[in-house]
Amino acid sequence: xxxxxxxxxxxxxxxxxxxxxxxxxxxxxxxxxxxxxxxxxxxxxxxxxxxxxxxxxxxxxxxxxxxxxxxxxxxxxxxxxxxxxxxxxxxxxxxxxxxxxxxxxxxxxxxxxxxxxxxxxxxxxxxxxxxxxxxxxxxxxxxxxxxxxxxxxxxxxxxxxxxxxxxxxxxxxxxxxxxxxxxxxxxxxxxxxxxxxxxxxxxxxxxxxxxxxxxxxxxxxxxxxxxxxxxxxxxxxxxxxxxxxxxxxxxxxxxxxxxxxxxxxxxxxxxxxxxxxxxxxxxxxxxxxxxxxxxxxxxxxxxxxxxxxxxxxxxxxxxxxxxxxxxxxxxxxxxxxxxxxxxxxxxxxxxxxxxxxxxxxxxxxxxxxxxxxxxxxxxxxxxxxxxxxxxxxxxxxxxxxxxxxxxxxxxxxxxxxxxxxxxxxxxxxxxxxxxxxxxxxxxxxxxxxxxxxxxxxxxxxxxxxxxxxxxxxxxxxxxxxxxxxxxxxxxxxxxxxxxxxxxxxxxxxxxxxxxxxxxxxxxxxxxxxxxxxxxxxxxxxxxxxxxxxxxxxxxxxxxxxxxxxxxxxxxxxxxxxxxxxxxxxxxxxxxxxxxxxxxxxxxxxxxxxxxxxxxxxxxxxxxxxxxxxxxxxxxxxxxxxxxxxxxxxxxxxxxxxxxxxxxxxxxxxxxxxxxxxxxxxxxxxxxxxxxxxxxxxxxxxxxxxxxxxxxxxxxxxxxxxxxxxxxxx
Numbered sequence: 001x002x003x004x005x006x007x008x009x010x011x012x013x014x015x016x017x018x019x020x021x022x023x024x025x026x027x028x029x030x031x032x033x034x035x036x037x038x039x040x041x042x043x044x045x046x047x048x049x050x051x052x053x054x055x056x057x058x059x060x061x062x063x064x065x066x067x068x069x070x071x072x073x074x075x076x077x078x079x080x081x082x083x084x085x086x087x088x089x090x091x092x093x094x095x096x097x098x099x100x101x102x103x104x105x106x107x108x109x110x111x112x113x114x115x116x117x118x119x120x121x122x123x124x125x126x127x128x129x130x131x132x133x134x135x136x137x138x139x140x141x142x143x144x145x146x147x148x149x150x151x152x153x154x155x156x157x158x159x160x161x162x163x164x165x166x167x168x169x170x171x172x173x174x175x176x177x178x179x180x181x182x183x184x185x186x187x188x189x190x191x192x193x194x195x196x197x198x199x200x201x202x203x204x205x206x207x208x209x210x211x212x213x214x215x216x217x218x219x220x221x222x223x224x225x226x227x228x229x230x231x232x233x234x235x236x237x238x239x240x241x242x243x244x245x246x247x248x249x250x251x252x253x254x255x256x257x258x259x260x261x262x263x264x265x266x267x268x269x270x271x272x273x274x275x276x277x278x279x280x281x282x283x284x285x286x287x288x289x290x291x292x293x294x295x296x297x298x299x300x301x302x303x304x305x306x307x308x309x310x311x312x313x314x315x316x317x318x319x320x321x322x323x324x325x326x327x328x329x330x331x332x333x334x335x336x337x338x339x340x341x342x343x344x345x346x347x348x349x350x351x352x353x354x355x356x357x358x359x360x361x362x363x364x365x366x367x368x369x370x371x372x373x374x375x376x377x378x379x380x381x382x383x384x385x386x387x388x389x390x391x392x393x394x395x396x397x398x399x400x401x402x403x404x405x406x407x408x409x410x411x412x413x414x415x416x417x418x419x420x421x422x423x424x425x426x427x428x429x430x431x432x433x434x435x436x437x438x439x440x441x442x443x444x445x446x447x448x449x450x451x452x453x454x455x456x457x458x459x460x461x462x463x464x465x466x467x468x469x470x471x472x473x474x475x476x477x478x479x480x481x482x483x484x485x486x487x488x489x490x491x492x493x494x495x496x497x498x499x500x501x502x503x504x505x506x507x508x509x510x511x512x513x514x515x516x517x518x519x520x521x522x523x524x525x526x527x528x529x530x531x532x533x534x535x536x537x538x539x540x541x542x543x544x545x546x547x548x549x550x551x552x553x554x555x556x557x558x559x560x561x562x563x564x565x566x567x568x569x570x571x572x573x574x575x576x577x578x579x580x581x582x583x584x585x586x587x588x589x590x591x592x593x594x595x596x597x598x599x600x601x602x603x604x605x606x607x608x609x610x611x612x613x614x615x616x617x618x619x620x621x622x623x624x625x626x627x628x629x630x631x632x633x634x635x636x637x638x639x640x641x642x643x644x645x646x647x648x649x650x651x652x653x654x655x656x657x658x659x660x661x662x663x664x665x666x667x668x669x670x671x672x673x674x675x676x677x678x679x680x681x682x683x684x685x686x687x688x689x690x691x692x693x694x695x696x697x698x699x700x701x702x703x704x705x706x707x708x709x710x711x712x713x714x715x716x717x718x719x720x721x722x723x724x725x726x727x728x729x
Contacts, residue, residue: 020086026117051226064248070465096192129172167210187225194229233455301371303442306473307395379472488520515726541720549609635689
């Protein structure tokens with residue numbers, strides 16, 4: 001396009017951002033559909049506009065872009081790079097991959113797609129360093145090209161430097177960049193898979209891990225830059241200390257395109273696609289079975305039938321793949337590789353037999369018929385097995401079995417997806433993060449949960465992706481504990497995305513947001529090595545939440561008393577039912593209140609103790625979940641013993657109330673213990689949330705204290721939900 005056409009087609013979207021030639025071409029040539037193009041534009045504008053800065057003074061921003069596993073995050077940051085090209089970014093750094101194969105995969109895709117956006121508009125370099133005369137010349141000429149007003153616009157080409165996420169490679173780039181005057185020049189840094197390797201794994205030792213230190217030094221070279229983190233698992237970037245240089249300021253949550261299937265699809269909407277691997281089929285390195293587990297044989301039959309069906313229906317969308325993930329390390333990979341290869345060869349020979357009476361053939365066809373029956377439940381129009389037999393034999397014979405690891409120091413094999421109709425990939429760590437398995441239909445993952453890091457678990461979900469068109473062919477076989485963990489993660493991810501979307505839509509800075517998630521107690525959000533801030537976990541379920549450390553400051557007491565009186569004055573209290581012989585200290589009043597009103601009441605209560613504040617946040621999180629389920633839910637408020645004054649003592653350190661609850665009544669004539677009064681802990685409405693309000697006079701405070709309203713909240717199991725709250729200030 002000529003400059004005149006560019007000016008005619010460019011669109012100013014804000015005072016300092018416009019959509020121009022590069023992004024327009026990117027939309028047209030790279031986006032898979034008009035709807036995807038519209039979403040890419042919306043995302044790119046949002047991300048880059050929030051990253052905007054004034055080049056007249058030092059300015060650095062850090063953004064977090066949250067996608068889904070296998071959902072197209074690379075396409076998103078390619079769009080951001082194209083938009084940066086239109087907005088005079090002189091240097092674009094993409095930090096991607098911790099392995100050479102993943103780096104090469106990224107370089108190939110970036111080069112191909114960005115050349116479509118601007119065929120001659122880039123200088124591409126991979127792992128640049130000051131040891132390369134060409135790199136030195138390129139970086140040295142960059143300022144002259146961009147800052148000289150006489151330079152024709154067609155010669156103002158940004159450098160796109162793709163760098164392995166390795167401290168020495170980043171150090172090489174720093175050596176190339178330092179000593180140069182970058183003032184006035186706009187720089188964009190994309191950190192792909194930002195939760196991996198970038199973060200400080202030595203924060204608890206008061207030190208900086210090598211890659212994190214180099215990223216910090218890299219950012220120091222550029223006075224005007226935007227650092228944009230991309231990840232599908234943002235737990236770690238969100239939970240690092242706010243003072244960390246990589247802690248994000250703003251967030252953008254990406255929406256997957258049409259055809260995407262993820263955790264909701266498999267574990268909520270179509271749970272029949274997910275199978276449990278029986279414990280008897282779990283193979284360990286110390287006790288290797290003599291033959292394939294039955295569940296793996298079932299998975300192989302389902303996979304080969306899917307390949308045969310795809311071939312018979314035209315093979316329109318490329319090869320079909322199966323992923324076999326036995327363990328993190330390589331110990332079991334060779335055994336599984338041998339088993340799968342021998343099975344493929346055996347089945348090929350058996351199906352080649354023309355003897356109808358061949359017992360092996362008859363037995364195999366019976367097994368395949370069972371697999372066909374299973375597949376027909378989710379695949380409409382699946383032809384009878386007899387119509388698939390010719391293609392089935394071909395599919396089995398033409399499927400490649402490949403071990404995907406770095407055994408003995410070798411590189412992970414590179415797959416040429418055009419080489420065959422099917423691939424069975426056997427591996428572990430190499431198949432976790434960043435690796436795209438084309439046409440994946442069947443996953444067999446006997447690997448256990450490990451230490452239970454939620455983000456690491458989710459990164460194993462290579463079976464997510466754009467496969468709605470052949471979802472019925474998909475099956476996922478998981479070890480029981482891992483299957484349960486994925487089911488819980490779906491709930492966690494949905495809650496996390498909802499909260500991040502609210503932050504994004506409000507324009508609130510992530511620095512002002514208290515980190516709080518719903519997260520099953522069996523999972524940790526991320527590796528503990530990168531976390532330094534205090535956090536609390538909990539799940540009130542048929543249990544009490546009691547603040548035994550109320551503020552003793554008179555102003556706080558007055559505020560809390562006023563809040564209690566305000567909410568109670570409009571309620572219709574009545575006597576709480578109980579034994580006729582109860583004393584005034586055992587008689588209480590009750591009233592019903594909408595949960596939404598109680599939520600507002602609890603929010604207004606002043607809580608000054610840091611730990612109590614975190615627990616209160618977790619409690620409110622559980623109430624939010626209950627309100628989302630039923631906005632009209634009722635609960636109960638009980639004013640405890642309003643006819644008498646409750647006197648309670650502080651502990652020896654005078655930091656908290658020793659005990660709030662009165663115990664059950666003692667044995668009396670004609671009555672057993674607790675008959676007359678069961679104790680405060682039993683004064684609840686068993687089927688709904690109950691809040692007890694105690695007016696407590698502290699008897700051993702260092703200074704006179706007014707009666708303090710102390711709240712005890714009982715949460716029924718129906719409202720139970722595990723949570724994680726981090727102190728961010």
